[in-house]
Amino acid sequence: xxxxxxxxxxxxxxxxxxxxxxxxxxxxxxxxxxxxxxxxxxxxxxxxxxxxxxxxxxxxxxxxxxxxxxxxxxxxxxxxxxxxxxxxxxxxxxxxxxxxxxxxxxxxxxxxxxxxxxxxxxxxxxxxxxxxxxxxxxxxxxx
Numbered sequence: 320x321x322x323x324x325x326x327x328x329x330x331x332x333x334x335x336x337x338x339x340x341x342x343x344x345x346x347x348x349x350x351x352x353x354x355x356x357x358x359x360x361x362x363x364x365x366x367x368x369x370x371x372x373x374x375x376x377x378x379x380x381x382x383x384x385x386x387x388x389x390x391x392x393x394x395x396x397x398x399x400x401x402x403x404x405x406x407x408x409x410x411x412x413x414x415x416x417x418x419x420x421x422x423x424x425x426x427x428x429x430x431x432x433x434x435x436x437x438x439x440x441x442x443x444x445x446x447x448x449x450x451x452x453x454x455x456x457x458x459x460x461x462x
Contacts, residue, residue, distance in 0.1 A: 322376075323459075326366040331462040333359030337443075345436050352436065353426025356443040357382050360419050363450045363461070364412065370457050373404040385413070385420035408449055415449075418442035 336355040340348035361380050368374040380402070388396035398413055406412075419442050422435045451461055 323366065323369060326362055326369070327461060329362045330359060330366065333362065334447075334462040341440075345440070346433075349426045349431050349436065350428075352439060353423050353431075356419055356439050357423045360416055360443060360446055363447060364416065366459075366461070367450045367454060368402075368404065368406065370454060370459055371406055373406050374402075382420055382423065385416040387417040387421045407453060412446060412449060415442045415446040419446070 333355045336351060337359065340351040340355070345352060361382050365374070365378070365380050368378075368380075369376065374380075384398045384401050386397060394400075396413075398416065419439055422431065422439045425431045425435055426439060454461055
């Protein structure tokens with residue numbers, strides 16, 4: 320069972336790694352960005368849902384759930400099926416998670432282009448900002 324404090328510590332660690340990668344140069348640290356934006360977005364979402372009381376303290380969210388749904392897909396996306404809870408800005412947050420996860424493996428294992436890097440960083444920054452503001456409204460501060 321992961322406590323809220325451990326989530327905060329993980330978020331701080333991921334945010335520092337992202338900041339360091341940006342300082343070094345995003346083109347030189349694509350794998351670091353892919354890994355830490357993905358992991359941090361999961362930590363942010365878990366922390367947010369724990370604070371809202373939408374998931375139990377032992378519940379875990381997995382990055383694999385955030386594969387972008389296909390237009391012809393007849394069943395609900397995996398993230399929607401696994402996270403059957405409603406919360407503020409759910410559609411927006413999930414759409415940002417989809418962008419991050421869509422490019423994750425390219426950043427970590429492949430040779431991503433500048434557009435992929437920008438897409439992930441923009442999506443992550445938006446996700447972080449939205450969740451940070453929502454948490455602040457609930458009296459929680461994060462990095």
